[in-house]
Amino acid sequence: MVHCSIFFYGKLWVDCNLGDLSGSLIASESVLIDGIREVKKIDFIIVLEKDTIFHYLRDLGFSDMLVSGRGQTDLSTRVLLRKLRDHFKRIPFYCLVDANLSGAYIFSTYRFGSEDKAYDSLCLTVPNLEYIGLDIQDVPEENLKCMEAKDLKLAEKMLKKTDDNSLVYLRSNLINMQDNEKKADMEMIMSEHNLEDYIIEKMKCIYARLKD
Helix, strand or coil, X not given: CCCCEEEECCEEEEEHHHCCCCXXXXXXXXXXXXXXXXXXXXXXEEEECCHHHHHHHHHCCCCCEEEECCCCXXXXXXXXXXXXXXXXXXXXXXXXXXXXXXXXXXXXXXXXXXXXXXXXXXXXXXXXXXXXXXXXXXXXXXXXXXXXXXXXXXXXXXXHHCCCHHHHHHHHHHHXXXXXXXXXXXXXXCCCCCHHHHHHHHHHHHHHHHHC
């Protein structure tokens, strides 16, 4: 789901600004998109793992562009994100996922591509995608879940895959999950934090790091 105006073959496909808060579905024909129009000023684009978080933020009136693959890294969403990235070259892209291996995998696939489609990485990735969290250190201890043995093995594999100085937040989160053998869902912080404020604060931290 995404809020913007998109064109196929020069003709308007969908003007999401005319829709309701539910947004617009990402069609399988996203590969045919040949135009994107910025109807209103967009300061940033946030990729969300969960459909529920998308709707929650829209209900709050979150004003910037939100995209959700609804828990999947499907081809249509990845194509759309790349086209948005190529169009909005100066706009930062952020990603908010659960503090677990599934969330880390989703972020990694959007940024670096998937192993099974490595040959298409140039047209299916968002190389400037920044990891917001969820930061497991922001979740109360009583709301954490135990990681399974398979999660710990996947964490080690993911740390090797994301051996990049620009991924300091993701790597720190993975190490904390691995050391404490804990994980958490996004919903677990929503009783403790205003999610919109949480996102903005994390974006400020990333901006400060990139500026240094």
